[in-house]
Amino acid sequence: MPVDVTGVTPSQESADKYFPCTYIGPSWQVDDDGQWLLPKYTLGWEILGWVAQWLTNPDGDPWIFSDEQARLILWLYEVDRDGERVYRKGVIQRAKGHGKDPLAAALCLVELIGPCKFSHWETGHPVAKANTSSWVQLAATTTEQNKNTMLLIPSMLPKRTREQYGLDVQKQIIHVTGTGRRLEAVSSNFAGLEGARPSFALLNETHHWKPSQGGSQLYETLRNNVDKVDGWYLCITNAYQPGQGSVAEEIRLAVNREREGLAMDSGWFFDSVEAHPDAPMTPDWSLFILTRVYGDSWWVKFNNIMKSLIDTSVPVSKLRRMFYNQVVATEDALFSEGEWDAIRVFDFDIRGRKIPRTLGRGDEIVLGFDGGKTDDATALVAMRIADRFVTPIHIWQKPDVETAVPWRINEQEVDSMVHMAFREYKVRAFFADVALWESYIAEWSDLYREQLLIKASPQSAIGYDMRQNRKKITLANEALMQSVFDRKTVHDGDPLLRRHALNAKRHENEYGLTFRKESRESNNKVDGYAAMLLAHMAQVALAESGKKAAPQYTSRLYQF
Template identity: 45%
Template sequence: MVRDFKFGDWNHKVLGNTWRVNDDGTWYLPERTLGWGILGWCSSYLKNEDGEQWRFTPEQARFILWWYAVDCRGKFAYRTGVLQRLKGFGKDPVAAALALVEMLGPVRFSHWGPNGEAVGKQQRSPWVTVNAVSQSQTRNTSNVLKWMASPKLIKEFDLVIGVEQAVALGGRAHIIFSASSYRAVEGNRPTFSILNETQHWVEGNHGILMFETLEGNLTKSPNGTARMLSITNAYMPGEDSVAERQRFAYNEQEELKRMFPDMPIYGGEIYYDSLEADPKTPTDPETIIEVAKHIRGDSVWLDPESIVGSFMNRSIAVSRNRRMFYNQVVAKEDALFEEAEWDECRIRDKDKQDLAPNTEIVLGFDGGKTDDATALIAKRVSDGAIFPVMIWERPPKEIEPDWIINREEVDAYVHFAFRTFKVLAFYADVALWESYIDSWTKIYRDRLVVKASAKSPIGWDMRGGMKALTKENESVMDKVFAGTFLHNGNRVLRKHALNARRRENRFGTTFGKESRESPLKVDAYAAMILAELAYRDLSESGQLKRRTGHVYAY
C-alpha cells in the first residue's frame, strides 16, 4: 500500500504500515503477530554498543511487529520483505538483531496465548544467512554481532561468533555470512535470509545470481516457513539491481490487488516498507533540514545539518544525495525519464493490457549479435500503446561465456508477429541484420502500407537518420512527461528506457547509453523509437483514412 503523508509543506510517500495511523491517531498495528515476544526477547538477550540493554527505536519496533505478523492459522502474512531507508538509518544493527533472533529466538508460531495472542517458539534447526555482494558489508554485520550478543546470550546458547559464521546450540544453529558467491549458498535451505544493501546487487557482481539462488532455496523450504528480508537504500533506476526488481514486483503486486481485490496472492505477499521524500522537494538548506527530520524517522542520531553539508558538496551528484538522504528513487541527472514518469504511462484499463490476435500494429526492430540486446517491439495502431513482442539480452557470462544471439529464434518471432497480427509497417535497423531484412522484405513487402525508406520497405539505417530519431525521441519524451504515452509495463523495456541518457546534437535531444562500455542496455528503447517512427509515418501517410475511413491522430 502506498500513501502520501503530509509533513510540513510536503507530501512524502509512505509504503507499508510502519508509519500508518488509525483514525483516532493511534498507531495501526497488526491484529496477530509474533513481534511482541521477539521484541521482549531482544531486550532480554541483546545489548547496545555501550553495553546497555538493547532497545529498538519505536519505528524499528513497529516494523518488526508487521514483519512477524501472522494470520488466523499462525502462518506468516509475508514471505519476503524489503526495508528501504535513508543512509545512516541503522540497517546493520537491525540486520544483526534479526539474525540473532532468527537463530535463537521465538520466531516460529507455537500456539495462541490466554488472551488470543500469538506465542512463538525457537526454530528447530536454524540456518540463517546474511548475504551481500562485498565482504565489507557482511563484515559490518558480523562486527555488530560481537558487541550485540550479551554474555547471557553467549552462555545460555553456547554462542560462538567468527568471521564467516556464528554457531550455537552445539552446532545445531548457524548464521552464515556470504559475500559475492552464489555457489556458496546454492543447495542450502536457509530458514531465514537477510539480503544487505540490495541496491548494489547487479548482474556484474553476481548479485542477480545470488538473489535467484536464494529465492530458489526459499521455495524448497518445508511448509513455506523460510523467509527473506532485503535491507536497502533507494536504488538507481535502470541498473536492474535486486532492489529495483523487488520494487517492480511489489508494484506489480499492488496493481493486481487493485484490479482483482479478491484474488489470492500465492506464495505470500511482499511486505515493502519505505519512507520517501516528496518528489518535488527542493534542495535548499532550509528545506533539507526540515525534510530530513521527517525522512530520518526515529533515527534521531542523524544530523540534518550534516545532510545539508553533503547536498552542498557539488562534487557529489544531487541525484545521489536524493537517493541517500531523501530516500528517493531518482535517476541520474542526464536520464531521459524518472521511474515514476515512465510507470505512470502504464496501461490501466485491464481490457486493453493485452495485444489481441489480428490487431493492427506496427513493428520496430533493433538487433545485436553478442553483447547488445535485440528487441522486436509492437505499437498498437488504435491507441498507440507499446507491447514488446520479444527482447533478448545476453545471459551472465559465467553461464554462457560464448553466447551469441540465436538469429533463427529472432527470425521465428518476426514470422510469428506477421502470422498473429496485422502488421502495417515494420522499421528495422539494418546494422548486422541485412540478410534477414532482405528475406523479410521478400515475404512481407506487399502487406506493408508504408515503407521504411526509399531503399527498403523494412530496412532503416539508424546511423544515418539522426534528425528523425532525435525528433521522435523528443516526441516520446513530451508524451511521457504529459502522461499520454501508453505501454504495457514490460520490465525489460522499462529497464532500457530508464537506462537511456540524454544526448544533445544539432537537431535537439536524442538518447544513448551511459557510456560506450556500459552494461546498461538501451536497445529495446531504440527499437521502440523505430516503432514510433513507423507509426508516425503510417499516421501521416493518409493510408489509414483511405482504408478505414477513420483518422488516426498521431
C-alpha cells in the first residue's frame, strides 16, 4: 500500500521517517554508534592524498573528494591480508548530476599514473605504487557518452603534473611519454577492441548499453580483456529502464541473485542510494528527498532539479530514474519491475537454502506458443496446472550481433522442443498462435489431439488465431494482469521472460486493456509474454471446462 502522509507536515524528519532511502553497498555501512565503517586494509588513503597533491579543480584549487566519494574510493581499493584487491568489478549507481563523471575522471588518472597497485606492507599498513604497465580505457557505446568525462580530464591536470609524469594530453587519448602507458576513450566497435589488455576499464553510462546498440558485446569484450591481465573494471550508471536488457540491468539482476543467496558471491562491488518507491515528487516534499539522494554532492542546485520534477513535458518515470535514482518502468508498461519480481517464487533444498523452482518430470501443465521466423522472438511457455507456476520451455531470439547470413529461427529445433515437452510432462492443453506456424501447428494438433483435454479453438486442437480474437485476447490480458497483481500466477524469474514482460506496453482498444510492442520496429521483444498469455488462457479454459485426465491404472499379476 502507498504511504499515507495525509496531515503530515513535510520536513526532513518526516521524509526520513515515511520515505527512507534504500542504501546498497559497503560505503553505507555504519557501526553501533552510527559511525561509518571503513575497510581495515586499503590503498585508498594514499590515493586520496595523491589526488589532492597532483589533481586540481578547474579553478586551480586542489581536487578534494566529497566524504561520500572518499568512502567509495576507500572501499574500491580495499585489499586483503595478501595485498590482493577485494573487488575487481564494480558498479556505482547514482542520480544525474551526483558527480559520477568527475569521480570517473579522477579514477582514470589514478589508474594511469597514480598509486593504484599494492607494493608492500609497512608497519601493518599496505603501501601503494603506480602501475608501470597501465592501460586505461574509458568506454561507452557512443563517443558522446564519454564526452563529459574526457572534457574534465585536461582541467584536472595542471602543468606541474603533466611535466612530472610526462603526459601528452590529446582529445581522445593521453600518453605517458616514452612508456607505452595510455588512457584512451573507446566506443562501440567491440570487434576492434578484442585482444586489448587494459589494466582498468571505466564503463560509462551502462544504463545506455543496450543489446541493440552493441552494449552487451562491448561489455563482454572489455570484461574478457581486463580479466586476461588481472585488471579490474568499474561501471558508472544512472538507474536503468527495466526490460531493455541494458548492461546495468543485467548486472543488477545478477547482483540481486547473489544477495538473495540464489547464486555464489562472484565479488561484485555494488553501491547505490535510491529514493523510497513512494517518495513524492511534489514541491513540498522533493527537497527533503533530494537531500538524501544526493548526500554530500554540495555542488547540486536543488532548485533547478525541483523545477525539472514539475515539468509535465517529461515522463514522470524518466524523472524518477534521473533524479531519484529509482529503477522504474515507463508509464505505459504493463508491469513495473517490482510487480513482476514480486511473483517470483523459490523452492528450498534440504539445508533450507533458496533454489530456483522448476517443473518436475510428469507434472501436469498447459503450454502457450508465440512464434516468429526472422525478427520477432519465438517462445514456448509452460504453466503448471497445480499452482500456476510459469516457466519458459525455451525462448528463441535473434542475436544482437549482425551476421553475414540473415538470422532465421531453427524450425526443427522448435519442433523438437515441443515434442520434448510432451515427453517430459503431461500436457493437458496447448494454445499456439497460428501466425507463420500453421503447418507445424497442424502437425502438432494431429499428433497430440488425443492427449489434450480441451481444444484451443473450434478449428484446431492447438491452433489459436490471436489476430482474429482481439476481444478475447484483451479480456484475457486483463485477467492475467490481475492474476499477477493478486500474486496468483507465479514464475521462476527467467531473465528473458522477465524482459519480454517488462517490455510489454499498455494499449487501449474498444474492448479494454491489451498489450503491444513499443513500436513495430522495436528490438524490445514481447513474444515471451504473448506465449505466457496463451498458456494462461489455456489454463483458465481448462479449469472452466471441468475436465481432468482419467486416472492411470497399471496391470499387475499377483501370485499367492
